[in-house]
Amino acid sequence: MKPSPLARLPRLLRPGRGWVIAAPLLWLTLFFLLPFGIVLKISLSEAAISVPPYSAILDYSAETLNVALNFGNYLFLTTDTLYIAAYWGSVKIAFLSTLLCLLIGYPMAYAMARAPARWQLVLLLLVMLPSWTSFLIRVYAWMGILSNNGLINNGLMWLGLIDSPIRMMNTNFAVILGIVYAYLPFMILPLYANLSRLDGSLLEAASDLGSRKINTFLKVTLPLSKGGIIAGSMLVFIPAVGEYVIPELLGGPNTLMIGKVLWEEFFHNRDWPVASALAMVMLAILIIPIALFHRYQSRELKE
Amino acid sequence: MKKPSFTTLMLIAGLLFLYLPMAILVFYSFNSSRLVTVWAGFSGRWYIELFRDRQILAAVWTSLRIAFFSATMAVCLGTMAAFVMTRFTRFRGKTALSSMVTAPLVMPEVITGLSLLLLFVHMAQMIGWPADRGMVTIWIAHTTFCSAYVAVVVASRLREVDLSIEEAALDLGSPPVKTFFQITLPVIAPALAAGWLLAFTLSLDDLVIASFVSGPGASTLPMVVFSSVRMGVSPKINALATLIILAVSLATFLAWYFMRRSENKRRIAMAQQDAG
Numbered sequence: 001m002k003p004s005p006l007a008r009l010p011r012l013l014r015p016g017r018g019w020v021i022a023a024p025l026l027w028l029t030l031f032f033l034l035p036f037g038i039v040l041k042i043s044l045s046e047a048a049i050s051v052p053p054y055s056a057i058l059d060y061s062a063e064t065l066n067v068a069l070n071f072g073n074y075l076f077l078t079t080d081t082l083y084i085a086a087y088w089g090s091v092k093i094a095f096l097s098t099l100l101c102l103l104i105g106y107p108m109a110y111a112m113a114r115a116p117a118r119w120q121l122v123l124l125l126l127v128m129l130p131s132w133t134s135f136l137i138r139v140y141a142w143m144g145i146l147s148n149n150g151l152i153n154n155g156l157m158w159l160g161l162i163d164s165p166i167r168m169m170n171t172n173f174a175v176i177l178g179i180v181y182a183y184l185p186f187m188i189l190p191l192y193a194n195l196s197r198l199d200g201s202l203l204e205a206a207s208d209l210g211s212r213k214i215n216t217f218l219k220v221t222l223p224l225s226k227g228g229i230i231a232g233s234m235l236v237f238i239p240a241v242g243e244y245v246i247p248e249l250l251g252g253p254n255t256l257m258i259g260k261v262l263w264e265e266f267f268h269n270r271d272w273p274v275a276s277a278l279a280m281v282m283l284a285i286l287i288i289p290i291a292l293f294h295r296y297q298s299r300e301l302k303e
Numbered sequence: 304m305k306k307p308s309f310t311t312l313m314l315i316a317g318l319l320f321l322y323l324p325m326a327i328l329v330f331y332s333f334n335s336s337r338l339v340t341v342w343a344g345f346s347g348r349w350y351i352e353l354f355r356d357r358q359i360l361a362a363v364w365t366s367l368r369i370a371f372f373s374a375t376m377a378v379c380l381g382t383m384a385a386f387v388m389t390r391f392t393r394f395r396g397k398t399a400l401s402s403m404v405t406a407p408l409v410m411p412e413v414i415t416g417l418s419l420l421l422l423f424v425h426m427a428q429m430i431g432w433p434a435d436r437g438m439v440t441i442w443i444a445h446t447t448f449c450s451a452y453v454a455v456v457v458a459s460r461l462r463e464v465d466l467s468i469e470e471a472a473l474d475l476g477s478p479p480v481k482t483f484f485q486i487t488l489p490v491i492a493p494a495l496a497a498g499w500l501l502a503f504t505l506s507l508d509d510l511v512i513a514s515f516v517s518g519p520g521a522s523t524l525p526m527v528v529f530s531s532v533r534m535g536v537s538p539k540i541n542a543l544a545t546l547i548i549l550a551v552s553l554a555t556f557l558a559w560y561f562m563r564r565s566e567n568k569r570r571i572a573m574a575q576q577d578a579g
Contacts, residue, residue, distance in 0.1 A: 024384035028403040035418030107313035141324035242411020
């Protein structure tokens with residue numbers, strides 16, 4: 001039997017093989033993995049008025065090594081209702097936004113996958129193009145549209161439908177709208193990739209056997225696109241939980257989101273240990289979604 | 304004419320949803336009034352004011368340099384990672400590497416930014432480097448998350464490539480490194496270009512991570528825009544937005560044009576082969 005091509009391929013780049021593995025592995029270990037260890041360490045230290053503003057955990061004095069672990073920051077998070085409300089608010093807003101993205105994005109991706117072949121690339125580029133411009137500017141666009149003397153309120157008042165402006169800026173509604181707008185392309189991309197690979201003959205077979213359209217969709221298309229749904233939802237949900245820019249620009253005083261709270265603890269209160277503890281808890285909440293996304297992504301890479 | 308289906312209508316509505324706010328931004332950038340939402344006549348004055356704003360021009364230059372170097376480094380690291388993930392057989396650390404490659408794709412930016420800043424502060428304490436945070440630290444941070452995107456783009460291309468040509472070259476005694484540069488590289492070049500462009504735009508766009516790891520000296524364009532936008536709407540930002548949208552649209556159109564041309568060429572070549 002002929003040896004499979006894959007078994008012989010490692011010969012490619014054999015002399016440099018070690019380096020090819022080592023370079024990205026070292027870089028990512030140093031600049032991606034190690035930093036999490038440091039965040040964990042600092043979340044267990046005490047805030048102090050010094051540079052940098054926290055106390056050392058390991059202290060070598062009088063020939064003994066003192067380890068002062070301090071779980072106070074984590075306890076502090078549970079005693080102040082602000083933090084719990086912010087975590088809950090983030091998850092709620094991120095979940096609603098993800099659901100809306102899915103409801104809008106799925107039909108769009110479906111129509112793209114069913115479009116004539118020569119149109120598909122154009123449609124894909126049209127959907128992705130906004131995400132290549134500027135995130136900040138796309139969020140900014142809504143400030144002019146939603147504000148009290150903004151486009152919508154001015155238009156409605158000009159038409160005489162309302163007398164006084166409806167408050168839309170600085171509400172949770174504006175935040176969700178902003179997230180849906182900013183993240184919609186990232187929902188559509190994996191859904192389209194998945195749906196365009198869908199075997200059309202399966203759908204034909206179902207309809208030949210007398211299945212109704214809605215039934216075919218629920219029994220064939222939807223289960224087969226599960227991978228795309230998970231990937232798209234995680235690409236929206238996970239970053240949305242930690243979102244800072246959108247609640248800062250479109251949200252109001254009632255919008256409690258953890259990314260914004262973390263930012264304020266870090267930059268305004270200069271409480272690095274509490275900010276670190278907030279990041280660790282956020283990571284703990286997101287570990288299952290991240291694992292789900294990773295599983296999908298590694299399956300995609302293997303195929 | 305056939306009645307359009309529900310999904311087609313949704314696609315049209317969705318595209319309108321994506322493009323209307325951007326169209327409004329562009330429209331009001333030509334407004335002569337300072338108020339962004341009241342139309343007071345056509346004017347190009349905000350573009351002139353934009354080009355007189357030294358702070359914004361300096362930030363554009365800083366951002367472009369960081370994006371150029373980040374994208375270039377990310378293509379090197381990301382391509383290596385993609386190669387390891389798709390071409391190398393099992394080795395210890397492969398799972399660790401592939402998790403570290405995909406995790407930055409979804410990691411909330413505040414966590415990445417905070418963790419990298421704390422790393423830099425620690426390194427400065429322990430080995431005295433980096434003494435000042437600024438362009439170099441932003442470059443490291445951007446390279447790290449951009450290489451994840453490059454790795455995914457390049458890996459998906461590597462999986463499509465026909466292995467038999469690489470195989471043949473190796474069997475005929477071509478050294479592996481030479482095989483890579485002469486056979487594999489030309490085939491995956493479009494993916495490298497796409498990865499580089501993606502990394503470039505991601506780096507240009509990043510606000511949160513750069514705000515954490517930057518020092519007093521280096522302000523990137525998003526940092527300057529953000530501090531201005533926080534104060535409220537400003538027509539100068541509309542003018543800037545219009546220029547960004549124009550540049551991205553132009554680049555996308557060129558990419559589409561070349562992709563279509565190479566596709567057509569291939570089709571003609573295949574047709575000739577069939578005929579001959």
